[in-house]
Amino acid sequence: MTDAMVAAGAKRYKAMCQHCHGGPGVRKSEWAKGMLPQQPHLPEVASEWKANEVYWLAKHGVRMSGMPAFGPTDDQLWEIAAFVKRLPGMTQDTYASFENSSEVTVSMDRSLPE
Template sequence: MKNSVSWKSALLGALAAVVLLLLVALIVVVTGAYNVAATDRHAPLVGWALDTTMQNSVESRAADLPAPVAFTPEMIAAGAGEYKAMCEHCHGGVGAGRAGWAKLMRPHPPALAEAASEWEPAEVFWIVNHGIKMSGMPAFGATHDEQTIWNIAGFVKMLPEMSAAEYAAYGSGSGNASHGHEGGSSSHDH
C-alpha cells in the first residue's frame, strides 16, 4: 500500500510541475515578458533550443532530397549571380562583408563562407527553397525554380573553398536575380 501511495504522489508531483511550467510559459506569452528586440540577445537556453531545432528540422526534411552528383561550373556561375543579388547582403561572401543592417539581425545570418561546410547540398537547397521561420531567411521556392535554387546551393557549397579573388571574379549580381523574381529562370517547376 505504501508503494502505491508514493507512486501516486510522484505522479501527481510531476503532473503539478508540468502544469506549473505551462502556466509560467503562458504568462510569459500573454504578458510579453520575453524581450523579442533584435538588439537583445536570446537567453542561452532559448538560443540553443532555437538553433538545435532549426538544424534538426532541416536535416530531417532534406534527408531524402536527390542532390546533383556534382555542381558544374555553369551551375556555380549562375548561382553566384543569384547569391550576390539576393544573399550577400545578409550572409556576406569571401572577402565581402554583410550589409550593416544585417549585422543587427537576430538570429545573426551565418557567414556562409565558413558555415556552408556544415551543411549538405540538399540541406542548403531546402533552406533556400523553404526559408527559416522567425529568422529573416525568406523562402525562395515560390519565386524561383528548382534549377535556380540548386545553382545557389552549389555556389554556397563552394564558398568555403573560394579565395576572395575567386569570389570577386564572379562579378556582381545578375540583372534577373531579385527577391520578387518573376521571369527568366523562374518557371515554378517544383
C-alpha cells in the same frame, strides 16, 4: 555540379544572399548586422551543409527567423546550392571574379508566407 551551374549560382548568391550572409572578403550589409538571430557567415558554415540542405533552406527560408523564403525556380535554387557548397575555402579573388548580377532575379509572387 558543373562550373556553369556554380557561376550562375554565384550571380544569384550575390544578388539574393550576400547582403545577409556576406562572402569571401565581403561583409554583410550594415542593416543586416542588427538582425536577430544573427545570420551565420556562410563561407564558414557552408561545409556543414549538404547541397540538398542548402537548397531546402534557400527554398523554404528558415522559419521563425529573419531569413525569408525566396521565389526563384528550382533550377535557380540548385545553382545557388552548388555555389554555396564551393564557398568554404574560396578566395576573395575567386569570389570577386564571378559576375555580379544587376538583374533582379527574385520573383516574389510565389513566396508569400502562408
